[in-house]
Amino acid sequence: ERRNTVVNAINKMPGCFCPMPKGAFYAVAKLPIDDSDKFCQWLLEDFNHNGKTVMFAPATGFYSTKGEGKNEVRISYCLNVQDLEEAMKCLVEALKVYPGRVD
Secondary structure, eight states: HHHHHHHHHHHHHHTOOOOOOTTTEEEEEEOSSSHHHHHHHHHHHHHTTTBOOOOOEEEEGGGGTOOOOOOOOEEEEOSSSHHHHHHHHEEEEHHHHTTBBBO
């Protein structure tokens, strides 16, 4: 249920894609962003929605090929469903205002 909550929410967001993970508690999602390292830092330092933000891992650290994962983030879905739903709402709002959004 937690996995489906995250994957389904991301796949409904314009410009986003998240394949269905086969195991673990992580998913990798492609987002319409210029740089996942900058995006993840921006989320923590400069963004909040109703006093909250979300924390992802830039996917660049999960590839051995330079440049891979630049528009991807790794998401843990080990929280409860309600918290994950709130996190996905926060992500939607963040993508609307992220200065490095690409379409």
